[in-house]
Amino acid sequence: MSIKRTEVGVRDQLINELKELLGIKYYIAEECSIKHREHFIKWKGRNQPDILVFNKEFIKMNEENIEYDDQRAIVSVIDTKSFNEDITKDKYLGQLYRYMADLNVNHGFITNLKDVASHHLTLKRLRKKSSCSDAKEVAKWIVDCITDYYGHLPIPLSITQIIESLNTSMMQLMNYAKLVSIETWDDILKISNLEDEALYKNEDEKINARYRGAAFVILSQLLFYIILRTSRINLNQNMNPTLRPLMTTNGIPDQIQELLNDIKNEINYKAIYKFEVFPKLPDSASEIIKGIIETFEGLSNELVIQHDLIGLLFQRLIPFDLRKKLAAYYTKPLAAELLTRLTFETGDETVIDPACGSGTLLVHSYLQKRRILGINSKHKKLLSEIIGSDISVFATILASVNLAIQNPGKWTNKVNIFNENAFNLPKAQIERFIEDTLFIKKLTKQTSNGTEVIERPGITADVVIMNPPFTRGSRLTNDERKILLKVSEIYGLKHGWRDWNLYSSFILLAPSFLKVGKKGIISLVLPHATISTRYMEKVWQKFFTQTNLGMKYIINASLTEISFSDSSEQELLLVLQKGYKKPCKMIQLTKELKEYDIEELAEEIKKIEKEGKFPSDSNYFEGHQIDQKDFQVMKSREWSFSP
Template identity: 25%
Template structure:
């Protein structure tokens, strides 16, 4: 007996889903649906299956409420529920049956559409909901897994039909997704879905590294250059590293394509479409490189975006090398081509780039998403003039720099795009976040020339005073490169990576990159600030402080969001002593109500400093220890536009700075201490936060945890603090 065909598998699966749905409707009388079935269309081998759901009725079958197309993983149309052929087919069938709501579902991801919105100007307005399964399916046989069937039957279907019931009964207005949310969903489903470029590349990297020693070495070297931690001999660790590599390579190449489409809308560039002759990874990459060069020539701009790093060309060719990669990329390009880039505001395009990496995936890249609210507060403290020169030494996807762009614009709306961009510097060791930061800044104004973000993909600990920070095309002759040196900075801001000291490689370990070792970084910090002796047990973020601060001008500002581990007596006193000797410690802010890192286990603090050589000024400075009791968004209040966002951050800054004595209300508590008193009394900064906590716990209704990592016995802190500081 011959094996079942794909069509037979599809019919069998839809029949099972229909049975599950009917049982759900029977057990849930609150749902307005009574039955479901499968209807056939067409003849012979072209017969297509349509899943239908009917309204509940006392007798007989009710009105058709929903119809849609189901495509299984492993099929060409099962890549994405946003496949345009699939969506168009489902729409035409819904029209033929006069059914308002229809869906497309590749089992991993369901998209719901409203046919009455089909004439809407923007494609995203037609989609009224998305429901991911939350599990990865790559082939037909995955559907035989009992855990998959259970997830669909017991979780996915009840969740979807409950939500759809509210729409059908008009208890809830069908939500319209924000444009960037919809575009990101379309992009991600084509890139990371079944048979998409990420999974094709992941399989290729796993197979090629297993069978080719030279490729395995090249891949491991590429990973190590980005400071990734993995164990080649641990199967799970290696699988995770390969998945991370596949995503990084695919995301960078896809962003180059997306930016081409955005530039094309303004410059009449040719359509991006793989020719038949581009039938190998090398030929396909040659085609893309030629297209990207045409964009650079047509605009006289954007070379850093289209050609981010010579090392990335190896990664780009790898991203095209999976068994079905070229076909997957063609599907992606076709989907993106549907976007009306000319009508997309640059702000929205920038948000799209920024959201391309989800919070869950940021963790894989060693990145922590930084909420814009706290970024705006830090920037309000540190960026005091529109012409400020600003550095983020570990910029990730560019949140601090993008918000700094708007901060500077708020201070002087007469500044040109080039004036705003040219004063912003960013560095990140990982290629995808660094490329994303470049895109985010370039997307602020795509129609203008001389739009060269000063973002570099490199290890910040290799940056030195007077040495080139990055290279940009010469404005008068784009064939020449101009070396850019970091100027004296007015502000250093950022959220440096959180890597615990035991995860920083040592020089003695096999296969490590020298400039990423603990010994190299420690020596770099000592040379950056002679006399500073950090503990060798310091987490990596502590080394960023002196190395970044060496570029600050006198009276320059410094604002970091970091783990609050440096407040701990174990290794934080060397840093605290350095702060007291070289800076006005303006404010240290922490939140009781919300974590500012996505990993809630990591307690965080904002530190605001101003470089100051005058001991008298430092001694007289008032240090503000701020503890937020409510979410920052609530404290800042409602803000409808960019101007209001900046003004709200400025108001909070002004409130903190004008406070001269201890104060408390239902939103925050501020304790104030002269800086010289910290010396005289031998108080550590951690001790001040311990006192904050005691004060908070004494207030009615306080539910703060008792195991705060910066608290402990106050008397012991005071003794140890005096010993270390004095």
């Protein structure tokens, strides 16, 4: 058989051979229009994939489109090149990866009918066959690969299966970490005494935190490397340095560290790669590490963002029983989206979360700012306007990764996430995660004539957003109580520790992060107890007396959902605004968040603001308004969601 030298000729011959070998179970399509559920897949000016292999069981065809709902519909993407083209070039690999990402397909091929390469993100990464004699041999090799791979993995892993797989791997990594002395992990991880005292209440918890921390550093560093490398390839920018495939190391820890050093030494991201954990692990850990790499290589950047994989990993950072005791909970993505849609107005606002955890609220702040600004949004500028801190050094690593991956096409070395106790921020000289030292501003005590009454810290923003920990005051150390008492004393509050809760101090601290003279907003995820307990009445009364903030919205979770995080407590979303004089909207959701279109829900809530009244009949919520002056002098236990 003579070989046509053009790309079109290569494609035509290959399609004919594939049809003969694959039989009636599969459909071979050439540069077709595709509709996934209700959305057409478009390539926005880029060339379409040359050949797509579909499983007929999962597709519907008409004269114009191929439609499918099930992700198993597309078996593989095949990109063809002219006979003399080098199929190993990064630009061709990047093009194939873009097609695979657009279609959420793990399996792809590149061929020129002489050479053929198979790329499978979840399994074998890369296989290649050279010097094929004709199209029939290329087609047979492709069909053998498809049969082999899909015989072992007929259905892609769900996000739940991925998390469970990584959770198992983490437990196994912790066992290897236990082979290393605690002193070594202390030297590498540098967990502060403050973090130890705040989070871990006995020696066993402190020791396990080192082992778990080492495991999470490994997960975070591997995930970020793979996403960064894939993005650089997609942009034809994987050079100076060239990030090599992690599987070339065969999972050997020392060799992996060499590859990670390419990022740390030549690209930066030192906030993520400053901890050199891999060299301390034995080579016997290589099989576990290989399994983690294979799992991560099967993930697209879009999947990580869509399912908030970083946030789900954070849930494993502190086991639930410990998080429950500490009352440190993970905000649900839909709740974070609703809160940020109600918070940001112009897109130019700066924002800080002083208890950011894995960064879920900051990520949704980023996304909402980007939605508002549209094409005018710049990734680096957006990140420069977002600040977060957390007392857990491991949480700050995850938060840094979470923000950095939001726009894989526009990388930046600087993410303003740092490891610090929020109550130390007013006096902290922080250099760990940002380049410029944050100098302390002069502390002043102000009156309630339109400004704040709290000491002015070195970091300020237009928006403060947070889901603070719910830890009871009785569980705090004496040193922690001394810090919190300073905040309470500014408001003239005196209290015992039996009823006091850490979120009370975070509420009182929040105004200190707002810029003076600006139209600031504070948005909070809080337990219902913040408005239903006797001791909180005094907190709110002092708060409204000594600040210029008004309550804009209080949103109660539905009776079936109860919470906006993975807490079992009933929870609220609160939005406060400087100088706000309009009535407070008391909103009771009637459905679980997953049953709403969050954008529509947010718009319906904003409509109350515009029209000055609740709708007479709403499918979204129930509630009423309370005059702002009346609201601020009422006891918080009287803030009812029923008229």
